[in-house]
Amino acid sequence: xxxxxxxxxGGGATGAGVARDLALRGVEVLLLERGDFCNGASGGNHGMLxxxxxxxxxxxxxxxxxxxxxxxxxxxxxxxxxxxxxVFVSLPEDDPTYPDRFERACKxxxxxxxxxxxxxxxxxxxxxxxxIRSAFSxxxxxxxxxxxxxxxMESARDAGAKVLNYKSIQSFKVGRGSIDEVIFRDAVTGExxxxxxxxxxxxxxxxxxxxAAMARVKLEVQVDxxxxxxxxxxxxxxxxxxxxxxxxxxIVVPNHSSTIIGTTSAPMSRPGPACATKExxxxxxxxxxxxxxxxxxxxxxxxxxxxRALSPAATGRDASRGxxxxxHSRQGVDNLVSILGGKLTTYRLMAxxxxxxxxxxxxxxxSGRTAQAPLCEDEGEPHLEGSLQMYSxxxxxxxxxxxxxxxxxxxxxxxxxxxxxxxEQVLLGxxxxxxxxxxxRTLSDLTRRTRAGMGYCQSGMCALQALSSLASxxxxxxxxxxxxxxxxxxxxxxxxxxxxxxRQEVLKRYLLTGTYHLSIREGGC
Amino acid sequence: MAPFANRCIKCDSCQKACPVxxxxxxxxxxxxxxxxxDSSRFPEDAEALRDNLYKCTACFRCGxxxxxxxxxTGQIMALRRSIFAKDKALGGHARILANIDQHRRSIxxxxxxxxxxxxxAKLLYFPGCIAENRLPIIYQSTASLLTKGKAAFRVxxxxxxxxxxxxxxxxxxRLRLVREENLRFFDGFERLVTSCPGCxxxxxxxxxxxxLHTIELLYEVVGVRKxxxxxxxxxxxxxxxxxxxxxxxxxxxxxxxAAEILQRLPGVRxxxxxxxxxxxxxxxxxxxxxxxxxxxxxxxxxxxxxxxxADLIVAPCPFCVMxxxxxxxxxxxxxxxxxxxxxx
Numbered sequence: 081x082x083x084x085x086x087x088x089x090g091g092g093a094t095g096a097g098v099a100r101d102l103a104l105r106g107v108e109v110l111l112l113e114r115g116d117f118c119n120g121a122s123g124g125n126h127g128m129l130x131x132x133x134x135x136x137x138x139x140x141x142x143x144x145x146x147x148x149x150x151x152x153x154x155x156x157x158x159x160x161x162x163x164x165x166x167v168f169v170s171l172p173e174d175d176p177t178y179p180d181r182f183e184r185a186c187k188x189x190x191x192x193x194x195x196x197x198x199x200x201x202x203x204x205x206x207x208x209x210x211x212i213r214s215a216f217s218x219x220x221x222x223x224x225x226x227x228x229x230x231x232x233m234e235s236a237r238d239a240g241a242k243v244l245n246y247k248s249i250q251s252f253k254v255g256r257g258s259i260d261e262v263i264f265r266d267a268v269t270g271e272x273x274x275x276x277x278x279x280x281x282x283x284x285x286x287x288x289x290x291x292a293a294m295a296r297v298k299l300e301v302q303v304d305x306x307x308x309x310x311x312x313x314x315x316x317x318x319x320x321x322x323x324x325x326x327x328x329x330x331i332v333v334p335n336h337s338s339t340i341i342g343t344t345s346a347p348m349s350r351p352g353p354a355c356a357t358k359e360x361x362x363x364x365x366x367x368x369x370x371x372x373x374x375x376x377x378x379x380x381x382x383x384x385x386x387x388r389a390l391s392p393a394a395t396g397r398d399a400s401r402g403x404x405x406x407x408h409s410r411q412g413v414d415n416l417v418s419i420l421g422g423k424l425t426t427y428r429l430m431a432x433x434x435x436x437x438x439x440x441x442x443x444x445x446x447s448g449r450t451a452q453a454p455l456c457e458d459e460g461e462p463h464l465e466g467s468l469q470m471y472s473x474x475x476x477x478x479x480x481x482x483x484x485x486x487x488x489x490x491x492x493x494x495x496x497x498x499x500x501x502x503x504e505q506v507l508l509g510x511x512x513x514x515x516x517x518x519x520x521r522t523l524s525d526l527t528r529r530t531r532a533g534m535g536y537c538q539s540g541m542c543a544l545q546a547l548s549s550l551a552s553x554x555x556x557x558x559x560x561x562x563x564x565x566x567x568x569x570x571x572x573x574x575x576x577x578x579x580x581x582x583r584q585e586v587l588k589r590y591l592l593t594g595t596y597h598l599s600i601r602e603g604g605c
Numbered sequence: 606m607a608p609f610a611n612r613c614i615k616c617d618s619c620q621k622a623c624p625v626x627x628x629x630x631x632x633x634x635x636x637x638x639x640x641x642x643d644s645s646r647f648p649e650d651a652e653a654l655r656d657n658l659y660k661c662t663a664c665f666r667c668g669x670x671x672x673x674x675x676x677x678t679g680q681i682m683a684l685r686r687s688i689f690a691k692d693k694a695l696g697g698h699a700r701i702l703a704n705i706d707q708h709r710r711s712i713x714x715x716x717x718x719x720x721x722x723x724x725x726a727k728l729l730y731f732p733g734c735i736a737e738n739r740l741p742i743i744y745q746s747t748a749s750l751l752t753k754g755k756a757a758f759r760v761x762x763x764x765x766x767x768x769x770x771x772x773x774x775x776x777x778x779r780l781r782l783v784r785e786e787n788l789r790f791f792d793g794f795e796r797l798v799t800s801c802p803g804c805x806x807x808x809x810x811x812x813x814x815x816x817l818h819t820i821e822l823l824y825e826v827v828g829v830r831k832x833x834x835x836x837x838x839x840x841x842x843x844x845x846x847x848x849x850x851x852x853x854x855x856x857x858x859x860x861x862x863a864a865e866i867l868q869r870l871p872g873v874r875x876x877x878x879x880x881x882x883x884x885x886x887x888x889x890x891x892x893x894x895x896x897x898x899x900x901x902x903x904x905x906x907x908x909x910x911x912x913x914x915a916d917l918i919v920a921p922c923p924f925c926v927m928x929x930x931x932x933x934x935x936x937x938x939x940x941x942x943x944x945x946x947x948x949x
Binding site: 312313337377378379467469470473474498499502503505536537540541580583584587 | 608610611612613614615616632635638639643646647649650653654673
C-alpha cells in the first residue's frame with residue numbers, strides 16, 4: 081500500500097497552499113479533493129485581495145494579516161492580481177463616527193490608506209454616487225481565485241506533490257492515537273484506493289467538521305453563506321467599499337470582463353450546496369447601487385454563493401475572519417492537523433502555519449519558503465506569432481505558471497487561436513489544452529480553468545465547442561454532460577433572469593435545448 | 606465598455622448581415638459584434654484590432670438588423686477615434702489627412718475648380734470633394750437639374766470637406782476644425798442640398814443640420830416628376846444600387862423616390878438586383894485603408910447586377926460610382942447624371 085508523508089485533504093486555496101508549502105520543504109505530499117479544485121469558499125468569493133481595511137475596525141488581527149499578506153501575494157503571485165487599488169466611501173445614512181474609527185484602526189494595524197476629498201474620490205472613480213461623504217483610498221486589488229489556487233496546485237506538482245481531484249474520503253482507520261490509513265474513492269468511477277499517511281492535514285473548509293468526525297474528533301465549524309452578483313462589464317476602475325461596519329452589499333470588485341457585487345452573510349446550520357436567491361440579489365443590487373448608481377443600468381449575468389468556514393466563537397459578521405490551526409493530539413489523534421477560517425488573502429500564511437505544525441508532527445525542522453518563492457517567474461511579454469500576441473496577457477493572467485503550455489497548445493493546434501467564447505475571449509487552444517488535462521472531467525471544470533462560459537451569454541455560444549473538445553476524451557454520455565453543465569449554469573442564472581439576460585437565456589434555450597432535446601434541471605439547491 | 610454592449614445577446618444577426626464578413630470570413634475579420642461589443646469589453650485589445658477596425662465600411666447594416674437596434678457602427682467609429690494616431694494612420698488615410706491640411710479636401714483637387722458664382726440664393730448646394738474633383742459630371746448634372754427645376758441655388762464660395770472621411774479615420778481634431786469652418790462658410794442659407802449621401806449623413810449626424818439629398822429636393826420640392834422627359838429610342842435595364850448612407854441613415858424613402866423617378870423615364874426598366882442594399886465597399890474609408898476589401902465588395906456588386914441582367918448600374922452616390930467602377934464589368938453611372946441626360 082502507498083505510503084505518503086503528508087496527506088492534505090481539501091483542494092481549496094488553503095489545501096493548495098499547504099501542499100505547495102510542504103512540497104517546497106521537501107515533504108512527500110498527496111492532496112485529495114473530493115470535487116474539483118475551488119469547490120467551496122475558494123471558488124465562491126468575490127476575488128478580492130484585501131488591504132486589510134475592511135477588517136481594521138472590527139477584527140484588527142485579520143486586518144494586520146491581510147495588510148502583510150497582500151504584500152507577499154503581490155510579490156509571489158502577480159499574474160493573478162490586478163492591482164487596481166480601492167476606495168472606501170460613506171453615504172449620508174452611514175454612521176458618521178465610523179470614518180474616524182476607520183482611520184485610527186488602519187493606522188494601528190498597519191493598513192496603508194490615505195484620506196481623499198469627495199472630489200478626489202470621484203476623480204478616481206467617476207461612477208461613485210454624488211452623495212458620498214467621506215472617502216479613503218486603500219491598496220485593495222482584484223484577485224482571480226481560480227488562477228491562484230490552480231497556480232498553487234501546478235507549483236506543488238512541480239515541487240513533487242501528487243495532487244488529485246474527484247477523490248472523496250471514505251474513512252479513516254484510527255488506531256493507537258493516530259490515523260493509520262485513509263480510504264478514498266474516485267467520484268466518477270467509484271474505484272477505491274487507500275494510503276498510509278504520516279500526517280493528515282484537514283483543509284476541508286466548511287466540511288472540516290465532518291471530516292474531523294470521521295477521525296472521531298470534535299471540531300466546531302461555523303458555516304456561513306455569502307452571495308455575490310456578477311454584472312457584465314467593468315463599472316469601476318478599482319474596488320469600491322462602503323465605509324461602514326461590514327454589512328451586506330458593501331463591496332464592488334472589477335474582475336476580468338465583469339464587476340462583482342458582494343456579499344451577504346447568512347449562517348447555515350451545516351455545510352451543503354449553497355445557492356443565491358432572488359432576495360440576496362435584490363439586496364446586493366440595492367446596496368451597491370447606492371454607492372455606484374450606474375450599476376443599476378448594468379446587466380446581472382449570474383449570481384453565486386460560497387460557504388465560509390468561520391472560527392466558532394461568534395457567528396456571521398461578528399465572527400473573526402482570523403484563522404485557527406488545530407492540533408488534535410489532546411483529543412487522541414496525534415497526526416491530524418485542521419485549519420479553519422481565514423481569508424483568501426491570508427491563505428499562504430495559514431498554509432505556512434499549518435505546514436509548520438504538520439512538520440512538527442513529522443519531526444522535520446525545515447522551514448517554509450512560500451513567502452519568497454514566486455508561483456511563477458514573470459518573464460515579461462513573450463513575442464508570439466500573429467493574433468496570439470493579443471491574447472498573451474490574458475493567458476498569463478489566467479494561467480500564470482501554466483502559461484507556456486497553454487500558449488503552445490494555441491500555437492500548435494489547428495484553429496488554436498480561434499476565439500470560441502467571445503464573452504471572455506477564450507481561444508480554442510485553451511479549451512483543447514485543458515480538455516486533455518487529467519484533472520478535467522466535466523464542462524464546469526473547463527469553465528473554472530478557462531473562463532469559457534462565465535460571461536454574459538452563460539455558455540450559450542461556447543457550450544457545444546467545449547463539449548466537443550471534452551467528449552471525445554471521455555467515456556461519458558455527451559448529452560448528459562451538457563445537461564449537467566447547463567443545469568449548473570441555471571442555478572446561477574435563475575435569481576437574475578430579467579431584461580436582456582432573460583432574452584439571452586431564451587435564445588440559448590432555443591438553440592440548445594430546442595435543437596438537442598435536452599432536459600435541464602431547474603431546481604436550486 | 607460601450608454603454609450598450611451589455612444589451613447584445615449574440616444572436617449573430619449582425620455577423621451574418623455584415624458585407625465585410627462575407628468577403629473576409631470571421632477568421633480574419635471579427636465582424637460587427639467582435640468589434641463593437643466584444644472588443645469594447647476588452648479595451649486593451651482595441652489597438653491590436655486596428656486592421657480589423659479599419660475594414661468596416663460603415664454601412665450601418667449591422668445596426669439595422671440588430672433586434673436590439675444597437676448603434677454598432679457608431680461604436681466602431683468611436684473605437685477608431687480612441688486609437689487614432691496620425692503616425693499610425695494607414696497609407697491611404699495619411700493621404701486624406703495631408704489633403705485636408707493642404708487643400709481642405711479629402712482628395713487631391715482637380716486642376717481647375719468650377720467657379721462659384723456669387724448669388725443671394727437661399728438654397729445652398731454643397732457638392733462635396735468627389736463631385737468637385739473626381740466626378741465633376743455629378744456637380745454639373747446636379748446644377749443642371751436644379752436649373753431645369755427652377756430652383757435658384759448657390760455653391761458656398763469657400764467650403765471644406767464635410768469631415769465624413771475624417772470621422773471614418775477617427776481624427777476628431779481635424780473633424781472639429783472643418784466643421785467649424787463650414788458652419789462659418791455656410792452662413793445665411795435656408796436650405797442645404799448635397800449630392801453625396803456621405804455628406805448628407807454627416808451634416809445630419811455631426812453638424813445637427815437638416816440637409817436634403819438631391820433626390821429628396823428633386824422629389825419633394827422641385828417636383829421632378831412633372832419635368833418633361835426625352836423620348837428614348839432604346840430600352841435600358843437599370844439596376845438601382847442602394848447606397849448605405851442613403852438607404853439606412855437618410856432614409857429608405859429616398860430609394861423609393863429614386864426608383865419612382867427612374868421608372869417614369871421612357872425606355873428605362875428597373876431590374877431587381879440581389880442584395881441591392883449591400884455595401885459596394887466604397888464607404889468607411891476602406892477604399893483608402895484596405896483597397897482589396899473595397900474591390901472585392903465592388904466585384905460582388907457587379908456580379909449581382911450581372912445576374913439581374915442589368916445593362917447599367919445607377920448609384921445615387923459619388924463614392925459608390927467610383928468604387929463600383931473600379932471593379933468594371935457593368936457600366937455604373939451616378940443618378941443625377943443619368944436623370945439629367947434624360948430630361949428635357
